[in-house]
Structure formats: structure tokens, C-alpha cells
Amino acid sequence: MATPSTFHTPSTSNPKVLIIGAGMGGVTLALLLEKANIDYEIYERAKELKAVGSAIGIAPNVMPMMEQLGLLDDIKGIYQVFKQMDVYNESPDGETLELSSRTEFSELKELSGYPSVSMSRPEFHALLISRVPAHKLHLGKRVLSISQDDETGVLIRTSDGMSHEGDILVGADGAYSSVRHSLYKQLANEGLLPSSDAEDLKVCHMSILGTSNPVDPALIPPAEDGLSRGCSVVGHNKPHSLPLGANGGYVTIGDLVDNTPQENITKVMLEEKLYNTWYHRRTVLIGDACHKMLPNAGRGAVNAMLDAVILANAIYEIGVDATPRNIQSAFREYFNERFPHAKADLEASQKxxxxxxxxxxxxxxxxKVVFKFMPASLMRSYFTRTLAYRPQASFLPKVECRGSVKPEPQKKSKRYQRENAIAV
Ligand SMILES: Cc1cc2nc3c(=O)[nH]c(=O)nc-3n(C[C@H](O)[C@H](O)[C@H](O)COP(=O)(O)OP(=O)(O)OC[C@H]3O[C@@H](n4cnc5c(N)ncnc54)[C@H](O)[C@@H]3O)c2cc1C
Known part of the structure; x- marks a missing residue:
């Protein structure tokens, strides 16, 4: 096995990318690099891939990119349109739950060309994974530590006693990222870690009992009306009824829990933190590893996938000249574009x-005040602002805009234009 000082012969071709973590962010990046013909490997700690969680809401921001990847038709096969979100509050006498707000999402399709959708998280994850060549995905590989050197490359050590080498290391390993941990240790040793990044994730005092795939179809009917039905409970577990049963019938949260297989029930602690350091030398972070958001606005996975497309564009631009300087400037470009968007979405999720x-x-x-008196125009202006950000892979044919909101202008790839001109 190679040692850190001699571990890699720097690339004279496209850089080799090591992706740590096969979650939404890591797998999306892999699919993009595959299309860009850039060498990569994914290392995932799980021995078998089993996405936890029940439903996932995916906003239209990533759909043009999914369409470029040829995934849109398959996604259509598993999604339900997310038309509205209802929030229930306990009635003043504490006996029942009453509808306190309803947010409509139906206009998103007209604005962006794509509806806001909800899918089974395991199905969506399995669909993404199914497009990654099997020999690129290495399971049962928990990354324990990383080493990097400007001149020679990166090296990871995994729990099976092996080490692996590359030119670029991407930490897509979630909120408790080992890559971030190792990277920040190096930065701290070099006196380069900002004090805000030395602090741990902030755990918010909220827990969710997520149910997935309830077994009794009489309790949760298939969404024949095209509406998705998901359920999350904050705080206590009183036997209040909700209109989620068959034919508009009422069921209690207890019914949902009782009718869900034990292994599908998870209690999740919700943390949040926006890190300021996303890269150093040859290592870069994406997704929850650098911006962990509360799930209420459904933006965490969407942001992980948006990171993936912007990072893939930046890596593609490096071309065959993977010098430390070019890698740094690619990472800087990625950070400069993504940080303000991730910050805005983290703040929106908080609110x-x-x-x-x-x-x-x-x-x-x-x-009560906001949902009762907020003019529809305010909500529309929020959607319009958010939906204008629909970046695409700069190295694939562009998907036309089908919505009334034009996407923000995107920097063109010089490499793609050059290579296409030569091909023509
Ligand atoms: C209850 C809940 C509901 C949510 N709903 C939505 C929603 O509707 N819409 C939305 O956009 N977002 C939602 N989110 C947020 C979303 O789940 C995350 O933001 C998203 O999964 C982050 O993706 P990721 O790829 O960065 O990390 P993860 O999905 O956490 O993936 C990280 C991967 O890295 C692997 N890994 C970790 N450590 C190592 C290691 N040392 N070595 C190798 N592999 C490792 C893990 O096993 C995992 O596979 C929700 C979150 C919660 C908690």
C-alpha cells in the first residue's frame, strides 16, 4: 500500500475523483461525472444500500438537470404531484386537531415547467443508484481518515484496512462527515480553521417520528387523487385524528405507527449548520457535509444535488490540466456560486x-396571522425568486426552458464550446 508522501502520480489527464458517500449528493455527482467522462469511484460505508426515510419532496430546481441525465421519465413513473401542504394545530380544548394553514404548490409547474413532487425516498435513491455502473460503487468502505498533498494527490483510508488514491476528494458523507472532520483537523493544525467552523452542529429541540410504507392500505389509501400523503409528528403523541384514512376517514398518529413495520420507523434528531469552509487543497465538501438544513422547507437534498451539478461543471472545466492551482480555482468557483444559495435556503428552512x-x-x-393574511402575490414572488435558479450541466446539451420564469443566466463552459467546435 502506498504511503502519503509518495501515494499518487498527479494526473496528466482528467482528474480522478474519489466520492465519499452514496447519498443523494454523492450519487448525483457520480451520474454527472459519468456523463462528463471523468474518472471517479464512490466509497460508501453501508454494506448494502437501503435509503432510510419515507417520502422526499423534490423541488423543480433540479429537474432540468435530471432531464439532461435522462432520468425525468423514470422519475415521472414514481412521483406524485405535491399540490398542497396542510398544517394542523391542536384545538384550544386539546381534544382535536384543526387545520391551521394550507400552502398551495400547484402554480410551480406553470412557473418552472416542472411540478413540485413527492416520491418514496428509497425508490428515488434506488433509481439514481441503478444508473451508476456497479464497478464504480464500493460498499462497506467507511472512510476513517484522509491525507492530501498539493503535489501528489489525495489518499483515503477505509475501515477494511485499504487505502485509495486520486486527484480530488469529495466529502458527500452527510451531516457527521468524516471527510469534514479530517479536513478541519488539518486546517486547525495549520491555523486556518475559522472558529465558527470549529463548533459542532446545532441540534434543534425537535424530533420527528417518520413513518414509511404503512402496511394497512385501508388506513392510508393509494393517492388516487394525485395528492401525496406523508406524515410527520412534532413533539408529543396524543391520539388526535387526521383526515388521512381511506375515503376521507380519520386515523390517529398511533394508528399510523402501529401499522408501520418497526424497522421503517425512525426517530430523527434535526440539526442545522452552515459551514464556511467548503474546500482546502484537493478536498471539497457537498450536501449536508457543508450545509445541514432543517427539513421543513424540503431543501436539503435539493441543495446537495445542486452542489453536485455546479461542482461537476467546475471539475469538467479543469480538463486535462489537473494542477493544484486549477483544482483550487474550480473549487473557488463552485463555492462562490453555491454558498449564497445554500445560505438563503438554510435561512428559509429555519423560518x-x-x-x-x-x-x-x-x-x-x-x-395564524401569516397564513391567514399573507397575500398570494407574496408567495408567488418567493416561488419566482427560488425557481429562477435551475442550473444545468454545462457539458451536456441544454434543456429548453418550459416555464414562465426564465432561469438565471449560467456561465457557459469554454471547454464544451471548444470541443464542440472541433467536433463540428
Ligand atoms: C425527516 C427529514 C425529511 C427530509 N425531507 C426532505 C425533502 O423532502 N426534500 C429535500 O430536499 N430534503 C429533505 N431532507 C434533507 C435530506 O435528506 C438531506 O439534505 C440529504 O439526504 C443530504 O444528502 P447528502 O448526500 O449530502 O447526505 P446523506 O444523504 O446523509 O448521505 C451521506 C452518505 O454518506 C455515507 N457515509 C457517511 N459517513 C461515511 C464514511 N465515513 N465513509 C463512507 N461513507 C459514509 C452515508 O452512509 C450516506 O450514504 C430531509 C431530512 C430529514 C431528516
Missing amino acids: MAKLNAGQTWSDNLRR
């Missing part, structure tokens, strides 16, 4: 969490 699930008296009041 949405408070609005939808805040438990104080003032949260309750704010919820």
Missing part, C-alpha cells in the same frame, strides 16, 4: 420550521 412547527404561543400567533 419555515418556526412557522410550521414552532410550539410557543407567539409561534402559534404568527402562524
Whole structure:
């Protein structure tokens, strides 16, 4: 096995990318690099891939990129249109739940050309994974530590006693990222870690009991009306009924839990943090590893996938000249584009969490006032602003805009234009 000082012969061709983590961000990046004809490998700690969680909402921002990857038709086969979100509050006497707000999402399709959708998370993840060549995905490989050197490359050590080498290392290994941990240790040793990044993730005082795939179809009917039905409970577990049963019937949260196989029930602690350091030398972070958001606005996985496309564009631009300088400038480009968007979405997720699930008296009041009196135009302007960001892979044929909101202008790939001109 190679040692860190001699571990890699720097690339004179496209760089070799090591992706750590086969979650939404890591797998999307792999699919993009595959299309860009860039060498990569994915290392995943799980011995078998089994996505946890029930439903996942995917906003239209990533759909043009999914279409470029040839995934849109398959996604259409598994999604349900996310038409509205209802929030229920306990009635003043504590006996029942009453509808406190309803947010409509139906206009997203007209604005962006794609609806906001909800899917089974395991199905969506399995679809993405099915497009990654099997020999590129290495399971049962928990990354324990990383080494990197400007001149020679990167090296990871995995729990099976092996080490693996490359030119670029991508930490797509989630909120408790080992790559981030190792990277920040190096930065701290070099006196380069900002103090804000030395602090741990902030765990918010909220827990969710997620149910997935309830077994009794009488309790949760298939969404014959095209609406998706998901359920999450904040805080206590009183036997209140919700209109989620068959033919508009009511069921309690207890019914949902009782009718869900034990192994599909997860209690999730929700953390949030926006890190300021996303790269150093040959290592870069994407997804929850650098921006962990509360799930209330459904933006975490969407941002992980948006990171993937912008990073893939930047890596593609490096071309055959993977010098430390070019790698740094690719990472800088990626960070400069993605950080403001991730920050805005993290803040929106914070606000949405408070609005939808805040438990104080003032949260309750704010919820009533905002949802009752907020003009529809304000919501539309929020959607318009958010949906304008629909970046695409710069090295694949562009997908036409089908919505009334034009996408933000995107930097063209010089390499793609050059190579296409030569091909023509
Ligand atoms: C309850 C809940 C609901 C949510 N709903 C939505 C939603 O509707 N829409 C949305 O956009 N987002 C949603 N999110 C957020 C979303 O799940 C995350 O933002 C997203 O999964 C992040 O993707 P990722 O690829 O960065 O990390 P992850 O999905 O966490 O993937 C990280 C991968 O890295 C692997 N790994 C970890 N450590 C190592 C290691 N040392 N070595 C090798 N592999 C390793 C893990 O096994 C995992 O496979 C929700 C989150 C929660 C908690």
C-alpha cells in the first residue's frame, strides 16, 4: 500500500475523483461525472444500500438537470404531484386537531415547467443508484481518515484496512462527515480553521417520528387523487385524528405507527449548520457535509444535488490540466456560486420550521396571522425568486426552458464550446 508522501502520480489527464458517500449528493455527482467522462469511484460505508426515510419532496430546481441525465421519465413513473401542504394545530380544548394553514404548490409547474413532487425516498435513491455502473460503487468502505498533498494527490483510508488514491476528494458523507472532520483537523493544525467552523452542529429541540410504507392500505389509501400523503409528528403523541384514512376517514398518529413495520420507523434528531469552509487543497465538501438544513422547507437534498451539478461543471472545466492551482480555482468557483444559495435556503428552512412547527404561543400567533393574511402575490414572488435558479450541466446539451420564469443566466463552459467546435 502506498504511503502519503509518495501515494499518487498527479494526473496528466482528467482528474480522478474519489466520492465519499452514496447519498443523494454523492450519487448525483457520480451520474454527472459519468456523463462528463471523468474518472471517479464512490466509497460508501453501508454494506448494502437501503435509503432510510419515507417520502422526499423534490423541488423543480433540479429537474432540468435530471432531464439532461435522462432520468425525468423514470422519475415521472414514481412521483406524485405535491399540490398542497396542510398544517394542523391542536384545538384550544386539546381534544382535536384543526387545520391551521394550507400552502398551495400547484402554480410551480406553470412557473418552472416542472411540478413540485413527492416520491418514496428509497425508490428515488434506488433509481439514481441503478444508473451508476456497479464497478464504480464500493460498499462497506467507511472512510476513517484522509491525507492530501498539493503535489501528489489525495489518499483515503477505509475501515477494511485499504487505502485509495486520486486527484480530488469529495466529502458527500452527510451531516457527521468524516471527510469534514479530517479536513478541519488539518486546517486547525495549520491555523486556518475559522472558529465558527470549529463548533459542532446545532441540534434543534425537535424530533420527528417518520413513518414509511404503512402496511394497512385501508388506513392510508393509494393517492388516487394525485395528492401525496406523508406524515410527520412534532413533539408529543396524543391520539388526535387526521383526515388521512381511506375515503376521507380519520386515523390517529398511533394508528399510523402501529401499522408501520418497526424497522421503517425512525426517530430523527434535526440539526442545522452552515459551514464556511467548503474546500482546502484537493478536498471539497457537498450536501449536508457543508450545509445541514432543517427539513421543513424540503431543501436539503435539493441543495446537495445542486452542489453536485455546479461542482461537476467546475471539475469538467479543469480538463486535462489537473494542477493544484486549477483544482483550487474550480473549487473557488463552485463555492462562490453555491454558498449564497445554500445560505438563503438554510435561512428559509429555519423560518419555515418556526412557522410550521414552532410550539410557543407567539409561534402559534404568527402562524395564524401569516397564513391567514399573507397575500398570494407574496408567495408567488418567493416561488419566482427560488425557481429562477435551475442550473444545468454545462457539458451536456441544454434543456429548453418550459416555464414562465426564465432561469438565471449560467456561465457557459469554454471547454464544451471548444470541443464542440472541433467536433463540428
Ligand atoms: C425527516 C427529514 C425529511 C427530509 N425531507 C426532505 C425533502 O423532502 N426534500 C429535500 O430536499 N430534503 C429533505 N431532507 C434533507 C435530506 O435528506 C438531506 O439534505 C440529504 O439526504 C443530504 O444528502 P447528502 O448526500 O449530502 O447526505 P446523506 O444523504 O446523509 O448521505 C451521506 C452518505 O454518506 C455515507 N457515509 C457517511 N459517513 C461515511 C464514511 N465515513 N465513509 C463512507 N461513507 C459514509 C452515508 O452512509 C450516506 O450514504 C430531509 C431530512 C430529514 C431528516
